[in-house]
Amino acid sequence: xxxxxxxxxxxxxxxxxxxxxxxIGSKKLGMWLFIAADTLTFSACxxxxxxxxxxxxxxxxxxxxxxxxxxxxxxxxxLSSSLTMVIAVAASARGDRKKAVRFILFxxxxxxxxxxxxxxxxxALIEHEHVTPFxxxxxxxxxxxxxFALTGLHMTHVTIGVIYLAIIATGVGRGKFTPxxxxxxxxxxxxxDLVWMFIFPMVYLLSNKMI
Amino acid sequence: xxxxxAHVVGSTKLFIWIWLWLVVLTAIEVVLAYQHLxxxxxxxxxxxxxxxxxxxxxxxxMHLKFERMSxxxxxxxxxxxxxxxxxxxFPDSLRIHELVPx
Numbered sequence: 001x002x003x004x005x006x007x008x009x010x011x012x013x014x015x016x017x018x019x020x021x022x023x024i025g026s027k028k029l030g031m032w033l034f035i036a037a038d039t040l041t042f043s044a045c046x047x048x049x050x051x052x053x054x055x056x057x058x059x060x061x062x063x064x065x066x067x068x069x070x071x072x073x074x075x076x077x078x079l080s081s082s083l084t085m086v087i088a089v090a091a092s093a094r095g096d097r098k099k100a101v102r103f104i105l106f107x108x109x110x111x112x113x114x115x116x117x118x119x120x121x122x123x124a125l126i127e128h129e130h131v132t133p134f135x136x137x138x139x140x141x142x143x144x145x146x147x148f149a150l151t152g153l154h155m156t157h158v159t160i161g162v163i164y165l166a167i168i169a170t171g172v173g174r175g176k177f178t179p180x181x182x183x184x185x186x187x188x189x190x191x192x193d194l195v196w197m198f199i200f201p202m203v204y205l206l207s208n209k210m211i
Numbered sequence: 212x213x214x215x216x217a218h219v220v221g222s223t224k225l226f227i228w229i230w231l232w233l234v235v236l237t238a239i240e241v242v243l244a245y246q247h248l249x250x251x252x253x254x255x256x257x258x259x260x261x262x263x264x265x266x267x268x269x270x271x272x273m274h275l276k277f278e279r280m281s282x283x284x285x286x287x288x289x290x291x292x293x294x295x296x297x298x299x300x301f302p303d304s305l306r307i308h309e310l311v312p313x
């Protein structure tokens with residue numbers, strides 16, 4: 001009898017959310033879940049950096065106005081590439097493939113500019129200031145460790161994003177990808193932009209030479 | 212663009228406005244960074260501005276404002292709680308100077 005009861009409960013439909021409780025496709029939901037996980041990765045890194053920074057009696061401030069300006073230009077590149085991406089997503093939703101591809105290409109351009117400027121910054125730090133992940137002239141190795149870990153993880157995301165967008169642009173040009181694919185790649189790109197909105201003030205602005 | 216599309220994805224004009232706001236908030240951050248404030252106060256203000264920027268990006272660029280509430284409620288509260296939990300041992304960073312024997 002007890003068995004029969006369980007069976008009846010199991011058959012009873014308890015799910016009332018329909019086939020799409022979030023009203024979005026599975027690809028988009030998948031990207032959102034990835035973004036949630038990645039948010040925690042970056043949060044952990046940023047919180048660890050802040051912890052180490054506040055717990056250290058001394059912290060190097062190697063960024064002169066030139067470096068800060070460089071970082072501002074990098075921020076502008078990423079912000080503008082987010083704007084072009086959102087325009088590309090809207091264009092592809094309207095079925096304007098040509099405009100979508102053009103604006104994804106602008107976005108890629110912003111991403112590449114960011115990577116080039118960032119690489120310059122790294123090379124300057126490594127060659128002129130002799131900062132490495134394990135040592136630096138100020139004797140605070142945690143500075144290099146957190147700096148390269150944070151910005152390196154972010155730069156990896158930007159690089160992957162540029163490749164991802166290049167694939168999407170090619171596919172959209174050939175009519176292979178749907179507007180949803182463009183939107184999902186846009187979500188990833190905006191997330192990369194969002195993370196930089198935290199790294200820029202935390203790592204660059206708080207280590208400028210003036211403070 | 213039809214009226215329905217405009218509702219779903221927002222208009223280019225709106226996106227340019229959001230972009231302008233993001234630029235302005237970034238400019239405020241840069242100006243603030245060159246003021247003489249205590250490190251803790253500076254971090255709090257900069258993080259507040261960055262949270263505003265990320266809210267703008269998520270709401271408009273990532274379309275979260277135009278999605279169903281169920282998606283927002285699934286993603287955001289859990290993230291906020293988890294990130295807050297990461298701060299549990301954070302006050303130690305300020306105390307550690309007194310804790311370490313000299």
